[in-house]
Amino acid sequence: MGRQTLHIDIAIIGGGIAGLWTLNQLRNRGYSAVLFEQEALGSYQTIGSQGMIHGGVKYALAGAWSGAAQTISAMPATWRRCLAGDGKVDLRGCRVLSEDFFIWSAATVQSRLSTLLASRLLRGQVTKAAPAEYPAALRSPDFHGQVYRLADLVLDVPSLVDTLASRQRDAIFAIDWAHAELLREDGRAALALADCTVRPEQLVLCAGAGNAALVAGLGSNRPAMQRRPLQQVLVRHEYPEPFYGHCIGARASPRLTISSHRDHRGRPVWYLGGDLSTGAAGEAPGQLVDRARRELAELLPWLDLGSTEWATLELDRAEPRQSAQRKPDGAFVGKLDGVGNARAAWPAKLTLCPDLADELERQLLAEHILPRHRPDLSALAALGHPPVATPYWDTLFR
């Protein structure tokens, strides 16, 4: 049998949250679409994320309440519709870890926090919590700070990835670049596989930090990418109560962000981010763990975590390049220079994936790229299907 050509509406490279969300939304819209992943679905940023679906209060605290921050403020409600099976993507089956996310302050900075959070723009996004509603970790007579409840929610990311993947299992394929190649022919991208060439109306690069090499591989240099590295801290312990919260200190960004997870044996793990980790790229892990211990002892001195094990995780946040390494405001979808049918996309936040897929749809419609092809995907069956990535709390502890 000769070499086959597969004409398809959309080919996506990269199966993190951006690629998986896009695949689900476009297929639900009637596009024929396939996704290719080179490792496990959700590898790197997605499986390393804290699963918080932000309503943008973090941005408002930093004084940057732009149009994009208003986009993000709509996101928790968008995700809740999807979780209820009533959105553009069906997330029924995805586990919600918490419907609550808290901001708390140490007593010394509480007046600044209450002024910031009283902002008219934040109405409906944040409410002051009564002591009876405090998360267990803050219910101590020694705690004299303030606690606010955000409209944010926290998802179990492995189950999010699994839910999105299981809805489209027949359209997700493993790719081994030793036997595959992106081609650029007459200014259009195609994908050459061992015995089949995939010719998409649109190629969408959703490979996170892998996008830079894919863009370059197609002979293009734009959109350009930036990496903002950080180092998170994980602590496995014996304190049974979950805790989801940002601690606000003297700066506008959270001093410490805590999310709670369970490893495969049900043991509690706290995942620590915020300023602790954004300033820690390249820091010696032992030194960072010492700082993390001191932070917890200073902020939650009454808490006994029992016996603890510590690990750190270095990751790059991959985003479209901004001036002065600023963080981007919203999801980004941009055409590749010189390649008529290819775009690169970075969500900037897990939270903003619905915005990313909507933006891509708008761009497709503007170019009159509508559902058209009905390919037989059996030509791809030999590639096999990639697994879902294992959470870091199950791989980092010895």
Ligand SMILES: Cc1cc2nc3c(=O)[nH]c(=O)nc-3n(C[C@H](O)[C@H](O)[C@H](O)COP(=O)(O)OP(=O)(O)OC[C@H]3O[C@@H](n4cnc5c(N)ncnc54)[C@H](O)[C@@H]3O)c2cc1C
């Ligand atoms: C520590 C941390 C915590 C975070 N917490 C939050 C949070 O709580 N809430 C929030 O909204 N956002 C959070 N974020 C941001 C969020 O995780 C990212 O914006 C989002 O996961 C990016 O998704 P992605 O699909 O673009 O990239 P990734 O998740 O990095 O996925 C890229 C995928 O592409 C694959 N790939 C790479 N190269 C290739 C290739 N050549 N061929 C095929 N496949 C390829 C990779 O294997 C991977 O599966 C956090 C980020 C970090 C680093």
